[in-house]
Amino acid sequence: MEFKISSLSTSLDQELLNKINGKTKPLGSLGMLEKIAFQIGSIQESLSPEIKNPAVVVFAGDHGIADDGVSFYPKSVSYEMLYNYMQGGAAINVFSRQHNINFKVVDAGIDHDFDPSLNIINKKIAYGTKNFRFGPAMTKDQCLEGFRSGAGIIEGIHKDGCNFIAFGEKGIGNTSSAALILSLLADISLEECVGRGTGLDDNGVKSKFELLNEALHKYNGGNNPLDVLTQFGGFEVVMIAGAMLKAAELKMTMLIDGFIITSALLAASKINPKVLEYCLFAHKSNEQAHIKMLNYLKAEPILDIGMRLGEGTGAMVCYPIVKSAVQFINEMASFQEAGVSESEEVKTIS
Incomplete structure (x- = not known):
């Protein structure tokens, strides 16, 4: 399992900076938009970056720990929500339609058989993971299969002309997996990593922590990302991690959603840290440990609006901001083009 990810080229850095600074605006006045435009230009090695055929892919898998x-919700909600996706009724459907973004759903390991006529990509590894309180959630072979499947899905999407991708997830219980992944891979106490998930009260969070702490104390492995994912991951999480590594290899820009998606990225970054260079971070989730994960990755979220739904919804709500960054670098007039006098600060910027 090897992903050949290149570090971003710096060959256009000065020209990108000059182009951004030379627009008809005070220096730095577009804030985060300027950083986004610069990063996408660097990823694409272009002074005129563009977003082509953007897509969001929701990976779904069931978790034994949900039992x-x-x-707050039963495991059956996972497969029921996939039917909702197919009917176009979920938040991710609404937001992806709003921005004309190609929407795909992957069955990574749902405990349900779907009619083949439904537009669901069937990559089912098994009917949900095993309960990691009693042993590994999956086998090492299943973990590697997940990486390969995620990578293959992205390869196909890229061949269709997509250069911009976001990820979503569905899997009741997956905040438990994410908490353990964060604790082990970032060396943060488990208590700081366990949150309310779908809306647990204080007693529910306490019970959740006790169950996860029991599982953690039984774990005899180390902090190798594949070992951690095999023990505590979900099929959707490993597929997303593989998808991210392949997307970076293909020089696609990734818009990263909330806690679960960032946990997959954390694992992927332990396999190849260069994957982070291709990521924009959509928002800070209201799940308490997400900010710890973002801080560990030295990531700056674009939005902080109290979202914690998952599904890729934070990324979709953030997308217009990213689009605006690309639009301004391509369409906004420069001082020279507009015949507007530049400040001395712009003229002398290095």
């Missing part, structure tokens, strides 16, 4: 009541 222990770590979520």
